[in-house]
Structures are given as C-alpha cells and as structure tokens.
Amino acid sequence: MRGLLLLSVLLGAVLGKEDFVGHQVLRISAVDEAQVQKVKELEDLEHLKLDFWRGPGRPGSPIDVRVPLPSSQAVKVFLEAHGIGYTVMIEDVQSLLDEEQEQMFTFQAWARSTDTFNYATYHTLEEIYGFLDLLVAEHPQLVSKLQIGNSYEGRPIYVLKFSTGGSKRPAIWIDTGIHSREWVTQASGVWFAKKITQDYGQDSTLTAILDSMDIFLEIVTNPDGFAFTHSKNRMWRKTRSLTPGSACVGVDPNRNWDAGFGLSGASSNPCSETYHGKFANSEVEVKSIVDFVKSHGNIKAFISIHSYSQLLLYPYGYKAEAAPDQQELDQLAKSAVTALASLYGTKFKYGSIIKTIYQASGSTVDWTYSQGIKYSFTFELRDTGRYGFLLPASQIIPTAQETWLALRTIMEHTLNHPY
Amino acid sequence: MPPAASTPPAPRPGAPRPAALLLALALSLAGPGLQAAGPGPGSPGVPGVAGVPPPGLLRQAARAALHFLNFRAGSPSGLRVLAAVLRGRAATMRNPPALCFSVPLVISLGGSSVVGIFHQISSQNHVDARRTCRVDLEFTAERYGPEADGRLGRCSARVVFRRQQPRPAVNVTCARFMETSRRRREDLLLYKRAKRLRAPPGATSMPDSHGWIDPSLRPMWDLAFLGSSYVMWERTTQTLHYYMAQLSSVNQWKTNEDAIDFDYTVLLHEFSTQEIIPCRIHLVWYPGKPLKVKYHCQELHTAQEGSGTEGG
Numbered sequence A: 001m002r003g004l005l006l007l008s009v010l011l012g013a014v015l016g017k018e019d020f021v022g023h024q025v026l027r028i029s030a031v032d033e034a035q036v037q038k039v040k041e042l043e044d045l046e047h048l049k050l051d052f053w054r055g056p057g058r059p060g061s062p063i064d065v066r067v068p069l070p071s072s073q074a075v076k077v078f079l080e081a082h083g084i085g086y087t088v089m090i091e092d093v094q095s096l097l098d099e100e101q102e103q104m105f106t107f108q109a110w111a112r113s114t115d116t117f118n119y120a121t122y123h124t125l126e127e128i129y130g131f132l133d134l135l136v137a138e139h140p141q142l143v144s145k146l147q148i149g150n151s152y153e154g155r156p157i158y159v160l161k162f163s164t165g166g167s168k169r170p171a172i173w174i175d176t177g178i179h180s181r182e183w184v185t186q187a188s189g190v191w192f193a194k195k196i197t198q199d200y201g202q203d204s205t206l207t208a209i210l211d212s213m214d215i216f217l218e219i220v221t222n223p224d225g226f227a228f229t230h231s232k233n234r235m236w237r238k239t240r241s242l243t244p245g246s247a248c249v250g251v252d253p254n255r256n257w258d259a260g261f262g263l264s265g266a267s268s269n270p271c272s273e274t275y276h277g278k279f280a281n282s283e284v285e286v287k288s289i290v291d292f293v294k295s296h297g298n299i300k301a302f303i304s305i306h307s308y309s310q311l312l313l314y315p316y317g318y319k320a321e322a323a324p325d326q327q328e329l330d331q332l333a334k335s336a337v338t339a340l341a342s343l344y345g346t347k348f349k350y351g352s353i354i355k356t357i358y359q360a361s362g363s364t365v366d367w368t369y370s371q372g373i374k375y376s377f378t379f380e381l382r383d384t385g386r387y388g389f390l391l392p393a394s395q396i397i398p399t400a401q402e403t404w405l406a407l408r409t410i411m412e413h414t415l416n417h418p419y
Numbered sequence B: 001m002p003p004a005a006s007t008p009p010a011p012r013p014g015a016p017r018p019a020a021l022l023l024a025l026a027l028s029l030a031g032p033g034l035q036a037a038g039p040g041p042g043s044p045g046v047p048g049v050a051g052v053p054p055p056g057l058l059r060q061a062a063r064a065a066l067h068f069l070n071f072r073a074g075s076p077s078g079l080r081v082l083a084a085v086l087r088g089r090a091a092t093m094r095n096p097p098a099l100c101f102s103v104p105l106v107i108s109l110g111g112s113s114v115v116g117i118f119h120q121i122s123s124q125n126h127v128d129a130r131r132t133c134r135v136d137l138e139f140t141a142e143r144y145g146p147e148a149d150g151r152l153g154r155c156s157a158r159v160v161f162r163r164q165q166p167r168p169a170v171n172v173t174c175a176r177f178m179e180t181s182r183r184r185r186e187d188l189l190l191y192k193r194a195k196r197l198r199a200p201p202g203a204t205s206m207p208d209s210h211g212w213i214d215p216s217l218r219p220m221w222d223l224a225f226l227g228s229s230y231v232m233w234e235r236t237t238q239t240l241h242y243y244m245a246q247l248s249s250v251n252q253w254k255t256n257e258d259a260i261d262f263d264y265t266v267l268l269h270e271f272s273t274q275e276i277i278p279c280r281i282h283l284v285w286y287p288g289k290p291l292k293v294k295y296h297c298q299e300l301h302t303a304q305e306g307s308g309t310e311g312g
Helices: A002-016 A033-044 A069-081 A093-106 A125-138 A183-199 A204-212 A223-231 A284-296 A326-344 A364-370 A393-416 B017-028 B055-073 B180-196 B215-235
Strands: A024-029 A051-054 A063-067 A085-090 A143-150 A156-162 A171-176 A214-218 A299-307 A311-314 A349-352 A375-381 B035-037 B080-092 B106-109 B112-115 B132-143 B152-162 B169-174 B242-254 B260-270 B276-285 B292-297 B306-310
Touching (some): A024 A069, A063 A069, A069 A085, A125 A156, A125 A183, A143 A284, A156 A183, A156 A284, A171 A183, A171 A284, A171 A393, A183 A375, A284 A299, A299 A364, A299 A393, A311 A326, A311 A364, A326 A349, A326 A375, A326 A393, B055 B132, B055 B169, B055 B215, B080 B152, B180 B215, B215 B242, B215 B276, B242 B276
Parallel strands (some): A171 A214, A299 A375, A311 A349
Antiparallel strands (some): A024 A063, A024 A085, A051 A063, A143 A156, A311 A375, B080 B132, B106 B112, B152 B169, B242 B260, B260 B276
C-alpha cells in the first residue's frame, strides 16, 4: 500500500515537479471517537496542506498523514496537546523518493547505452529489441538492423548485420533462441553482438574476419515463443502457431526445415514438443531464414545455438550416414571445443547430431548443409542438466565468453578456407 | 548406505544369429568395391561396431543406476550424478545372449551407399526395444549440488531394461566419496534446517525463471530431488531419460512431527522427446530411514498415465 502511495507521490513529483524535502509522514493512533474527531478538525485546516494517505476512520485504525515541513511543528503540538499518540513513519519523504528513483533507474529496463545494459541478467523481448536499436545507433558504420519477416503473431523478426563494406560478401550466420525456453542463448546472443563491436579493431582475428566477411546475428529467432516464456510458460519451446484441427499450439522450429522432413526423429503429433508441422517451412520463423539464406546466396558458415547439454554438433541429424565433410567438420569441432574449454574448463562433447544427441529430422543445419553451407554447426550450451533451461543468470557471461571462443575458431577457419 | 551388490561376471556375447545371417547375405552380394560393416564375434573396438554398445545405452544405464542409488540411500546430502561412463557391455537375456541393440549395416557399392536394406537396421544408436537388455557397466559419479568438489567416485552396476517397460532392475555399488559419519551429520543438519523452514506459499518456482534458488530453501530442493530420483529411476528406459527441471509448487510442507512430510509438484524434462512432465510427489523422510514416496505424473498427450508407490 505504502509503495503504491509512494509511487503516486513520485509520479506527482516527476510530473508536477513538487519538492518533498523535510516532509514527514506521521502515523496517528486515535484511541476513541473524540480523538478521531480532533484529527478530522486537522483535516479541515487547509492552510496546513496536509495530505492524508490513510484518513481518519474508526477508533484504533491508524491514520497516516504527510505533513509539509512548515506545518510540522503545529501539527505535532496539536496532537500532543490533545494526548493523541503518533509516530514518525517517514523521516524525510524526499530522501526516500530519491532513493527509490535511483533504484528504479538502476534496474531500469531501458538502458541508455549498450555500456550500461546489464548483460548478466535475462531480458524481455522489448528490452532486447531496444538493445538492438541502441547498438545500431552507437555503431552505425558497422551494425545495421534488418527485418527478415514477421512472426506468426505479428512480431518483427530482426537480424543484425555486421559489415565493414563490400557487397554480398561471404558471410557467417549465427542464430540464438530458436527454442524459446533456452534463455541462455538469447542472452549470449546479446553479449556476442556487443562483443563484436568491441573487438573490431581490437582483436586481430575478429578484425580480419570482418574485413572480408559479414556476420549476421539473429538473437530472438522465435519471438512469439520468447514472449510466451515471459508471460505464461517459462518452459515453452516451440512457435505459437495454431494447428487447424488441434487444440495444441506450436511447431518445433528445429524439425520444420526441408531436410529429411517428417522422417524418424520428429513427431507428427501437434501436441508433441518435437512436432514437425504440416509441411516443411510451414513456420514463418523458419521460412524467413530460408528466404534470406537463399537470396543472399553467399553464406559460408551457419551456426544455430541451443541449450542445454554442452555439445557441438554437425550434420546429419536425420540419417546415420556420415556427411561428406565429416572429417573436416569433426576436426574443426574439436578445435572449437578445445578453445571453449580453455577459459573455464567447461567440457563439451562433439560429433554428428544423430550420434551425439539423438535422431532429429528436419533440423536447421541439415538443411543449411544441404544448401552447400559446409560449416554448419549446432551448439548446445551450458549446463548438463543441473539447472537445464533455468540456468542461473550469473552464468550468462561466462557461458557467452567461452562460447565466443568456439565461434571465433569456426569463423576463423571459415575465413581461411574459402570455398 | 550404498546398497552392497556384487557385480557378477558378464557373459561374453556370441555372434548374434540374425545379424550373422545378414552379414553372410551381404557378403554373398559382394562385388568389386564392396565394404560391409556389421556385427562380428564380440570383440571390443570402435564404438558402434562389432559388439560395443552405443554410448547412449551405457549412459542410460548409468543414469538409471544413480537415480536408484540416490533413492535407496535416502540421503539428501549424499546425492550423486553421473560424471563419465568408463566401460560396459550390453546383452539380451536370451540363451545364447545376443546384442541388445542393432548395428547398422552400411554397404557401399561403388560410390553410393545403401543404408537400411534390412528392416531392423537403422541409426547407430538404435536400441532394439523389443528385447530385454542387460547392461553391465562401470562409471564415475560426483556429488550433486554446488558443493561438488570435483571428486569422483567409481561405481559399477548391472541394469536390466525390460522391453521399454518402466522400473529397470538395478544392482549398483559405488565407492563412498564421503565418510558415512559425515554424510549422516550433514543429513542431520539438513533435517534441522528443514524443520525450521517455513514453506513458501503455493506455486513458488524453484529455481525461478532466472535460475535463482533461495539458499535458505536448499533443504527443500534437495529433498525434492531425492523424491524425484525415485520417479526418474522408475521412468528411465533404454531411450528415455529425465532431469528435474523445476520444483513448480509446494503443496504441503509438514515438519511438526518427527519426519518431514513433503507434498510437491516437479517438472521433469524428458530429453529424447523434449517433453516437460509435471509430477506430483509425496514423500516422507527421516534421516537414516528409508524414503517413503508416492507419485503421480501427468501424461500430457500420450496414452499412459504413470504413478507409483514405494513404502520403506
């Protein structure tokens, strides 16, 4: 109650630019009807400018009143003279307001720059979209924001483009958050975006990469699902599309790609978490990427990031046959996880999807690989099941830092092995 | 107390008959440039080939064994999780024993490969769910929780999976990584803290969306995991395995009597189907006594509901 009142006072202060220095809030205890009447007399004295937060009522019911500094003495003398007990609930309203306002701005959703943005906490969709705009505004020469489509529920789907020029340069694609409950991935994506802008011109590897290639980063690949994890169900994985004829919602966007679509390794049951959808690319979130990749035509590495399990995976997911580039991909995966482990000792296993995690059909990197994108990888980030999807926010930055080393390894290899 | 169970020597698997026939058939089709990989006489070698069970199956067995061990030990301070599988073998219970998983036959004719000629062959991790499967294995385990100090204890186990039925039979022994007296002390401390704890109201999620668990509520979390171990043991099969994703509500937390009486709901995450399964669990725990637990899991869209009871 007090908080609500304080908030309205604060708003009043902000809007009406009032000052509450020296104002006190008194809690008056009127023990009988006579005392209640006396306090009501106080109420009528307009020149005192009293502000009753909780007005006089029944005897015994506390009466809370904000007393401006000039009236303070008079009110206290009056109460004491009539034997009416009171306590000082708030010594100085202004200092309390200042403190609250400071707190509000510290934890404020909308940071004023990407330097004050809090990377060590999980954010809402609005906060992340706000971050995108901040980053672009701060680095207009390097970063631009593309809209590649709209989600099922009409939310814009954004991709950040990091480029130092050229035209349709060979590119690297990174996406996070295709499964909305895997919160450490979107959070890492935000960190990667900032990291790229910090390291260009500072880190020789990243600089060399960006001098010849572009990087595309889609941070919230499943915005509807992500919004749903905030509003209704933290464990939501799929999109939020409606399936005619079913009460169940959503398609697994990592089973909806046109590679082994509908084969073993996905479910045809709309209520299942691995429902593949009515047909390949039925999900606009998937189709948008497909269209982008096809029209770009020059993507050389495609990395899709999930959690959890601590794995680095390459095709195939839908069949046991080894990918033609299996040896090179395996070697590169090994280097990448070695780089990752060098930071905090986090151990990742690696291998093809089907051998390392499970059979999965219609998966992202099986499709991208079939399009000729040789360096197609899927990550499964921390942890291995202790917290699972609910990874403590304190682990966001360490996870992003170590994963970045693996990404850098893959990107560098891509740069040095053009095809 | 870890259950004492000696691990009987595992019988050596002989060449499985149906696969041998297939191999013979495949070889009879041999032409120039033909290679075939398939089951041979049980020899250790490259995983996925010639008698070595797929690593997935061994991990499944290790998990089932540890869930069972955690449940039977009944000690929320002594919970263990899998660190790594060391070695193992798997065989069916038939006589003579055969491999209880299918190994793919990949035949390359010239440049192209033909996979899956024979209907029972599929992925390298395919486990033939129709058979009873006995797995003997050795693995390492470490302490569950933030107190994990990296110390590993060795375990050996025999786990029998029955035709995708629940309740794999488990015989497991683990080396102690904590002295019994210390573990008893820690259980007692946990018990005392639990007794003083007032339950948070109704549907409070632990961890919350941001992965936060109030440290003062740890006893509740550890007991929730202990009860979940029973459920996860029962439900683990050759292909299904579980993690405790979240304690989603505390229905009752009674500490006024001797034992802790805890009625709660957890969300279990089944990995291969990626499903989230709410299970209501009711446990009664007193340090040193066997855990009493019953549960009922909601089956969201598949046929079976699942419940179970285990009295001390």
